[in-house]
Amino acid sequence: MTEPNPSTIRWGIIGTGSIAKKFATGLQSAPGAELVAVGSRAQATADAFGDAYDIPHRHASYADLASDPDIDVVYVATPHPGHRDATLLCLDHGTAVLCEKAFAMNAREAEEMIASARDKNLFLMEAMWTRFRPAIRTAHELVQSGAIGDPELFTVAVGWGSPFNTSSRLFAKELGGGILLDGGVYPISLASHFLGAPDRITTLAHMAPSDVDDQAGVLFGYQSGAIASIVFSSRVTPHAIATLVGAKGRIEIHEDWHKPEGLTVRLGTGADAEVHDFALTEGNGYQYEAVHVMDCLRAGRSESDIMPLDETLAIMRTMDTIREQWGLTYDADLATA
Ligand SMILES: NC(=O)c1ccc[n+]([C@@H]2O[C@H](COP(=O)([O-])OP(=O)(O)OC[C@H]3O[C@@H](n4cnc5c(N)ncnc54)[C@H](OP(=O)(O)O)[C@@H]3O)[C@@H](O)[C@H]2O)c1
Structure with missing residues (x-):
């Protein structure tokens, strides 16, 4: 056939x-x-x-x-x-x-x-791209179906330990350096995917000698009472797992959760762990977002329902608020519209 x-x-x-x-x-x-x-x-x-x-x-x-x-x-x-x-x-x-x-x-x-x-x-x-990986699609469907109950706690870390280097994109301020915009955006986006936009934001950061963040922690509070605890770093490489906990159970996204190849779902007391394997069988994982874009274009859609523009904007606003608390500004912040 x-x-x-x-x-x-x-x-x-x-x-x-x-x-x-x-x-x-x-x-x-x-x-x-x-x-x-x-x-x-x-x-x-x-x-x-x-x-x-x-x-x-x-x-x-x-x-x-x-x-x-x-x-x-x-x-x-x-x-x-x-x-x-x-x-x-x-x-x-x-x-x-x-x-x-x-x-x-x-x-x-x-x-x-x-x-x-x-x-x-x-x-x-x-x-x-993380959002389009099958493991995240499945985790999102499980949350939407109420499998773990209302999400209450989300804990996540991401980072890539990198020696300080003023010419690296990660540290050069003129290239948008800083781990928030490079790595922190992943867990902030995942928190948004599972929990929506936060009502309260508390954060602190450590700054590299080039005056960009190289390590930070963020706490998000939601109207529902849910809390997200997020850390990201370019000083060290943390254990990069993400865990979403609800009253009925929890979902653990395996390391490296931002390019996930597995989930463990624990319902009830957690004694029975159900492991979902999403090991890549072809490609490098970037094909999933490309396939979604092409599906949208063929269907004549001007926007994705999985990564909507209003959500991208809300995530950018959240990151602006975080940077405001640190006092971190870039040239782009000084430009007038
Ligand atoms: N989705 C992911 O997994 C992922 C992973 C890494 C990075 N990213 C994102 O992708 C973007 C690029 O990251 P990258 O790691 O690919 O960066 P990179 O290796 O430094 O490459 C960036 C490219 O952009 C062009 N460019 C334009 N203006 C530049 C400038 N002033 N300085 C240096 N290059 C400039 C260059 O291409 P030409 O010389 O050909 O013009 C350069 O090769 C970033 O926004 C980053 O956050 C995403």
């Missing part, structure tokens, strides 16, 4: 760094995806990326990529301070966008990007 042939969606990529490479690899496991174009700040890097991934159109500027008429959707993979401009550029040329996390530098930029997409009725989504 022959498989149905899904209609092809033509992708372009802006930026040729580490995540662009992973995403390009992920697209190879996304049925119907064709990677047709790459845009870089230099011809040589566009050509090298094009050679590595067999991409026919290689552009020496992001503007040239955005005006390529043969693209259905662009994946924006620059450091966060470039997300706004690259996204607006593509939307202005009538092209849909999947934009990396952190979606923008702040809520004001996110509002601008979302308004542009909605004005033009074009698809736009934050590339929060």
Whole structure:
């Protein structure tokens, strides 16, 4: 029996760094995806990326990529301070966008990007790839079905111990450095997925010598009485598990929960653990978000129901509030709309 042939969606990529490479690899496991174009700040890097991934159109500027008429959707993979401009550029040329996390530098930029997409009725989504992994889809369905009762406690850690280096994207303030926007956004997004937007936010952080956060803790309080306890670090690599507890049981998302390959569900007293295995059998895990984007485009949707734009905006507002409590500002915060 022959498989149905899904209609092809033509992708372009802006930026040729580490995540662009992973995403390009992920697209190879996304049925119907064709990677047709790459845009870089230099011809040589566009050509090298094009050679590595067999991409026919290689552009020496992001503007040239955005005006390529043969693209259905662009994946924006620059450091966060470039997300706004690259996204607006593509939307202005009538092209849909999947934009990396952190979606923008702040809520004001996110509002601008979302308004542009909605004005033009074009698809736009934050590339929060974790949310599309089967383990998280299953955990979310279990929570929605009431399997563990109302969620009460969420505890989660994430981090990647990295030596301080002023030229690294993780520490360079001009590149949007800091572990909140790079790593903290994952657990904050997962808390939002399970519990919604918090009513109360308490936080503290340690700052690296470059005046960006390298370790922090955040407590969220919700109207329901639920509490989320989140820590993230670039100083050390914590035990990266996430646990959501309700009155009827709990769900443990195995390490590394932000690229999860398993869940343990414990109902009642917890004696009977049900283990769900989601080991990757193909691809590198980035194909799931790409498949979802293509499903949305084929269905004519301008927004995802799994990673909605209003939720992305709420997450950006939450991160603005956290940074306000630390006194951490970036150049983008000083710009006027
Ligand atoms: N979803 C995930 O798993 C994941 C993982 C890592 C990172 N990310 C996100 O993806 C984005 C890129 O991260 P990355 O780790 O891929 O960064 P990276 O390796 O430094 O690559 C970023 C790319 O953006 C382009 N760029 C544009 N302006 C730049 C500038 N001023 N300095 C350096 N590069 C610039 C460069 O491509 P050209 O030279 O070709 O223009 C560069 O190769 C970040 O927003 C990050 O949060 C997501």
